[in-house]
Amino acid sequence: MTSVGFLYPGYSAEDDYPVFEEKLGGDVRLHLVHTLMREDAHRVDALLDVGGSDVLGEGARELRARGVDAAVWACTSGSFVFGWEGARTQAEGVGEVAGAPASSTSFAFVNALRALEISRVAIAASYPAEVAERFVEFLGAAGIEVAAWSGRGIVTAAEVGTLSGDDVLEWVAAGDHPDAEAVLVPDTALHSAAILEALEDRLGKTVLTANQVSVWEGLRLAGATAPRDGLGTLFRTGAPVPAPAER
Known part of the structure; x- marks a missing residue:
């Protein structure tokens, strides 16, 4: 086990x-x-x-x-x-x-992207911009190109945890970019286990959640x-x- x-x-x-x-x-x-x-x-x-x-x-x-x-x-x-x-x-x-x-x-996130041989991504972050930018910098240190990123501006993890599946689907789709091979959703406060397949069906590409x-x-x-x-x-x-x- x-x-x-x-x-x-x-x-x-x-x-x-x-x-x-x-x-x-x-x-x-x-x-x-x-x-x-x-x-x-x-x-x-x-x-x-x-x-x-x-x-x-x-x-x-x-x-x-x-x-x-x-x-x-x-x-x-x-x-x-x-x-x-x-x-x-x-x-x-x-x-x-x-x-x-x-x-x-x-x-x-970095190891998953390397396993999938993905080097260009979009980021749909729940964070305020100041924090989301730090994630962009972190990925850059790994040689990963960020085609686009957005921060939703949510300050607390508690609020992120209340987002509905339908809300997340719409928000992540809005954060996609045509040049991105995958969309990253970097917050473990976000529920995603039940909607992983739905996210990829909606975007037609790989989606990686925290x-x-x-x-x-x-x-x-x-x-x-x-x-x-x-x-x-x-x-x-x-x-x-x-x-x-x-x-």
């Missing part, structure tokens, strides 16, 4: 993970540990606190106690806001404490890389797994 642990800040779309576990079948267990969020705000200073080593270390110790095969810091903005090297140090710290290979949602790539990355690190249906192109493709993202 493959066991993957996720450090998840607060409570917004944590119920996506049981949905992913069910869709993955009976051979995977996804363990969620909620980490401290002193302030729910998509603001740089608040995000640096959310992803601090003290906060993640406490959660990683719990994952170690559960004996997970891999660990993922399931927060996009709370990883890319540290920059490429800072995010790498952050993930390494989680791995050391958890006693398992570790990554974060930001690196999961919780989706987080789960994929955890399975990748744990060596469970068999193709799986019902969770979008990323899980279905069976693409060769790349080495961990490096500059």
Whole structure:
């Protein structure tokens, strides 16, 4: 039984993970540990606190106690806001404490794009522009071209978690660009497990969401890389797994 642990800040779309576990079948267990969020705000200073080593270390110790095969810091903005090297140090710290290979949602996006051989994307971000721009910079450090990006300007994860599936479909479609090979939706506070296939049907191209790539990355690190249906192109493709993202 493959066991993957996720450090998840607060409570917004944590119920996506049981949905992913069910869709993955009976051979995977996804363990969620909620980490401290002193302030729910998509603001740089608040995000640096959310992803601090003290906060993640406490959660990683719990994952170690559960004996997970891999660990993922399931927060996009709370990883890319540290920059490429800072995010790498952050993930390494989680791995050391958890006693398992570790990554974060930001690196999961990069590794997923490399596995799919996609280099040009559009971004439909829930964040304010200041935070969304940091994600564009992070992807640029990995050599990924952003054809277009938009920020919805939502300040709190709690509000993102209330968005309906129909709302998300319309908003992500509006964030697409003709030159983009895929559309990225970078917020683990957004529910997406139930609408991954609908998103790709609507846009006619690959769509990668934060919780989706987080789960994929955890399975990748744990060596469970068999193709799986019902969770979008990323899980279905069976693409060769790349080495961990490096500059």
